[in-house]
Amino acid sequence: MPIRPATETDWSAIWPIFQEIVQAGETYAYEPGTSQVQAHSLWMELPRQTFVYEQDGRILGSYYLKTNQAGPGSHVCNCGYMVASQARGLGVASAMCEHSQQIARELGYLAMQFNFVASSNSGAVHLWSKLGFATVGRLPRAFRHPKLGLVDALVMYKWLANA
Amino acid sequence: MPIRPATETDWSAIWPIFQEIVQAGETYAYEPGTSQVQAHSLWMELPRQTFVYEQDGRILGSYYLKTNQAGPGSHVCNCGYMVASQARGLGVASAMCEHSQQIARELGYLAMQFNFVASSNSGAVHLWSKLGFATVGRLPRAFRHPKLGLVDALVMYKWLANA
Numbered sequence: 001m002p003i004r005p006a007t008e009t010d011w012s013a014i015w016p017i018f019q020e021i022v023q024a025g026e027t028y029a030y031e032p033g034t035s036q037v038q039a040h041s042l043w044m045e046l047p048r049q050t051f052v053y054e055q056d057g058r059i060l061g062s063y064y065l066k067t068n069q070a071g072p073g074s075h076v077c078n079c080g081y082m083v084a085s086q087a088r089g090l091g092v093a094s095a096m097c098e099h100s101q102q103i104a105r106e107l108g109y110l111a112m113q114f115n116f117v118a119s120s121n122s123g124a125v126h127l128w129s130k131l132g133f134a135t136v137g138r139l140p141r142a143f144r145h146p147k148l149g150l151v152d153a154l155v156m157y158k159w160l161a162n163a
Numbered sequence: 164m165p166i167r168p169a170t171e172t173d174w175s176a177i178w179p180i181f182q183e184i185v186q187a188g189e190t191y192a193y194e195p196g197t198s199q200v201q202a203h204s205l206w207m208e209l210p211r212q213t214f215v216y217e218q219d220g221r222i223l224g225s226y227y228l229k230t231n232q233a234g235p236g237s238h239v240c241n242c243g244y245m246v247a248s249q250a251r252g253l254g255v256a257s258a259m260c261e262h263s264q265q266i267a268r269e270l271g272y273l274a275m276q277f278n279f280v281a282s283s284n285s286g287a288v289h290l291w292s293k294l295g296f297a298t299v300g301r302l303p304r305a306f307r308h309p310k311l312g313l314v315d316a317l318v319m320y321k322w323l324a325n326a
Contacts, residue, residue, distance in 0.1 A: 022234070029232035069192035069279055071185070072307045073316065110313075113302065115278070116232055137300020137318045139276065144235045150273075153236065155300045155318060 003099045006050040006062060011040060013059035014052065017084045018043060025146045027124065028080070029116045048077075049103065053092050060087035063096045065103060068113050077109040093124075097131050101160055110161040118143045119152040133158045166262045169213040169225060174203060176222035177215065180247045181206060188309045190287065191243070192279045211240075212266065216255050223250035226259045228266060231276050240272040256287075260294050264323055273324040281306045282315040296321045 006014065018039050022030045030042065044050055047064035054060070061083040068078035079100045083092045104112055114133065117124055120143070129135070137155030145151050169177065181202050185193045193205065207213055210227035217223070224246040231241035242263045246255045267275055277296065280287055283306070292298070300318030308314050 025235055029234050029236040031234045031237075034234075069305070071192050071194045071197075072188055072281070072309075073192040073279060073305055074194075075307060075313075076302070076305050111303075111305065113305070116236060118235070136302055139239070139299055139318070139320055140274075140322065142232070142236055142239050142274065142276070142320075144238060146235075150238075155302070157302055157305075159303065 001099075002055050002060075003051050003053050003096060006044065006052045008044075010052050010059055010062070011044060014043065014062045014082075015039060017059070017062065017082050020085060021082050027118055027121050028082075029143075043080075048107075051096065051099065051103075053083075053096055060084050060090070061092040061096055063100055065100055065107075067109075068115070075108075075110040076113050077104045077107070077111075078113055078115060079104075093127060094131065097128070101131075101158070105160050111157060111159045114154075114156040116143070117154040117156055118145060119154050120145055120148050125154060125156075128156050131158075164262075165218050165223075166214050166216050166259060169207065169215045171207075173215050173222055173225070174207060177206065177225045177245075178202060180222070180225065180245050183248060184245050190281055190284050191245075192306075206243075211270070214259065214262065214266075216246075216259055223247050223253070224255040224259055226263055228263055228270075230272075231278070238271075238273040239276050240267045240270070240274075241276055241278060242267075256290060257294065260291070264294075264321070268323050274320060274322045277317075277319040279306070280317040280319055281308060282317050283308050283311050288317060288319075291319050294321075 025032045047066040050064045052059050052062045063081040065079050068076045081096050133156040136157040139153040141150035142153040188195045210229040213227045215225045226244040228242050231239045244259050296319040299320040302316040304313035305316040
């Protein structure tokens, strides 16, 4: 299995992936100018767990898992996935999302929620839909895309527990 | 105007309101056992601004305003409102919500989003709807109500800027 928990040693390989994606500003609700220190906190420290996808000794992607809302919402988790630009289209995101659902179930979460999927990110919307996530919300003009301007953001959600 | 920025002196009056509401666990996604130190951080430190509603020298309610998502989402704000149990039904929440929209506009936000409104909280749903918020999302069984069990949570949203 190419997916394993991230270690501090992995950060030097995760950071360029994070930086490229966040600087582009087309998919993630992080400040495009997020510093490496801030990124480390956001990706490696604040989440409950962080994983990497490693193949032949190279980090091709990473994801985090965290509780989405505290207290009465703490049975729902949230994940974020990033794939290196040179590794797109190889099924890395799909594998990480499937893996994260399994981890979430093991941790006792009942559902997974993506809070802020840019509607313009059709690859992600298509993939999450294929993996069983429903679009349960549409936030009008909530995402400022650097080329397209204000576009809707989607809330996507999947119940993980057995019925 | 009974609404003004909160000061450190106000905290001793805000905390009992926070504690009663959060311990009940019926409306807010905070841990029911949130400590006073944690509550101070969540309500007074992390938000961009915090306000109180004061009448005849008594704090009847408080609200915070913060940016809901960073980077490409930073034009949308989020608010949370709490009203003392003995001051319910007097229009305090309504006045704070109207006030927050004005403050949000002054700060340059284009929209306001409530991320996690318990669908069972019909008073809040009705009030926010009356004040122009649309229900743009419904999160299935995302809120664990202490009496009702798992109920849906709503995402509510209002565009603040002129068309």
